[in-house]
Amino acid sequence: MPEPIEVSPPQSAPLPPVLGGSPLETLPEPPPEGTRSAAEEGLSIEARSQFRMAAERFIHHKLALLGGSIFIFLLLLSTVGAHFWRYGHAQITGQFGTGPSLQHPFGTDTIGHDLFAQVLTGTATSIETAVVVAVIATVIGTLIGAVAGYYGGWLDAVLMRFTDLVLVVPLLAVLLVLAAGVHNLAGNWLVIALVLALLLWTYLARLVRGTFLSLREREFIEAEWAIGASDWRIILRHMIPNAIGPIVVNATLTVATAMLIEAILSFLGLGIQPPDVSLGSLINAGQGDATALPWLFYFPSGILVLAILSVNFLGDGLRDALDPSQRVRA
């Protein structure tokens, strides 16, 4: 039952550059003229954009700010900082299995690698892999979820059955099989990233599908249909911006998941292969000497946990800011 046409002009006007466009969130109505007793008393009410409201909520989330700062710090340190460090990650230093010192802040391994240089490179690999996974998985998940939610039909059916399958088969084991298949072909981190992305999009696809199913019934979408907007225009210009909150949050949390899984794969020898190093493969290499040379274990795993923790805090803060309906009570 279409709404009267008069609804469409204001609604079909481009939405504000929404970041927090979850359906439950509406802008506070500016008080009508003449009733501004509060403004007269000096408490003026300023109209705030959705983006600004989200940003304010985010700023108030101290742990999220901390998490974001740590993550950016680790990213810069491992990508930019590594170029300024006195050792390369594959360089043999002549110091074998020495503990942390001023010369080697994280110590050296038995072959003579400077562990700090290795951890920097490993962190860069882990973060890059995880970010690539998150980007690819988010694009695939959003597209498939969008098409399934918007059109329904066979793609929707296939997606839902696929989801059923994913629920009964341990994901980690499937990834191990895939990784075992590709690790002989290439130890390239990009291959591992593709393998991870291939399986990590399903959760987001379901999320986007659900959001689209409910958005489809809203009046402003109906208005779009009424004025003859194309399907792609509706999806890209109107529906995705309204689902962007959950998408961004999920993309962030996928970075954490990908780092965790990549570390496990690399630890088991099926992930990142030499000459590339990742934190997982470093921990695997250091594990043999863990009791005698404990720094080989402490530093890579400490940085790994710190990185994952920081992304999780960041994701949680973003969830509170962008997607309050999904919020787990803090």
Added chain:
Amino acid sequence: MGAFIARRIAAGIVLLLVASFLIYLLVSLSGNPLAALEANPHIAKATIAAAREQLHLNEPLLERYWTWLTGFLQGNFGTATTGQAVGPQVLPRLVVTLQMVIPATLIAIVLAILVGVVGAVKQYSIVDHLSTGLAYVFFSTPVFVLAILLKDFLAVDFNKGVGHTVLYTIGQNTPGVTGFGNVAVDAIEHTILPVVTLTLITYATWSRYQRSSMLDVLNADYIRLARAKGLSPRRVLYVHALRNALIPVTTVIALDFAAVIGGALVTEIVFGWEGFGRFFYTGLTGPVSPDVNVVQAWFVISAAIIILFNLIADILYGVLDPRIRYA
């Protein structure tokens, strides 16, 4: 209820068959088990041809799957690339894994409920902040990091402190121990660390759900009513609040069970248990790999356990929430 269970089991079997087919394709296409043999110039062509014959690699993929499926339906898991039958190895190895998974899951559930409820009741207290922080740390820690930490650092110091080995770090038991009491003590001493690892990794997420669902319930009107009509706080908490707060958590735990099995796989490898997970890992990365029949057995049995677990959760759901009727 009977019809509901029957329908769910039927759906589960269909799902299992589809999954088994896809996994079979995936594993078969993921590698050539004879690659190492073929790369070795000292091995005669005839030997390789014989091995190929023995592994049925000459047949088309679909035919191989069909052979596997007909065998499986008759309770035959096929032969491993080592020549041993897969079927007889499944149960002993599964028992080893369950020795870790069952206690860990039970303890994790109890711990998650306890921590979640305390966190919700004492919201924003020191206990709450502390348990929230710990939960974050645990679900940001890869299983193997925690396992190595316990194994190579805590256990060594602990055993030194006690003066003899209490916390074993390798294997699921000591071979050659006899007598029922000794076997039991030995098994427990081997099981403690893996169970602690798996428990800590799993309880963290669950406790967050429990806390948030408990907070939702505690703010509900019917809880205010229960308090207003003068029920004791204890009764309000346990009978009215907790029972309702358990409902969403049940689903989370059931859906998360696949992750527990994945976690057990890694834990087993770090602690050197000859369990079901290592069986899978050896089948995947061993000398003649991928060993399709071994990997396939692991997947099918894991999936069956997960489906069963989900079914139990659905039934529990009905017990916890009498409004839910299974038609």
